[in-house]
Amino acid sequence: MAKEEKEIKCSFCGRTKKDTDVLIAGITGHICNHCVT
Numbered sequence: 848m849a850k851e852e853k854e855i856k857c858s859f860c861g862r863t864k865k866d867t868d869v870l871i872a873g874i875t876g877h878i879c880n881h882c883v884t
Contacts, residue, residue: 857882 856863858876867879 857879
């Protein structure tokens with residue numbers, strides 16, 4: 848059985864890693880460059 852991979856996305860706006868330039872990983876969530884600026 849293949850292991851399912853969760854899609855990584857911004858915890859604030861919901862953009863996926865493909866939709867952002869930078870996605871910063873934290874302990875409990877992620878934030879993209881659009882939400883930082």
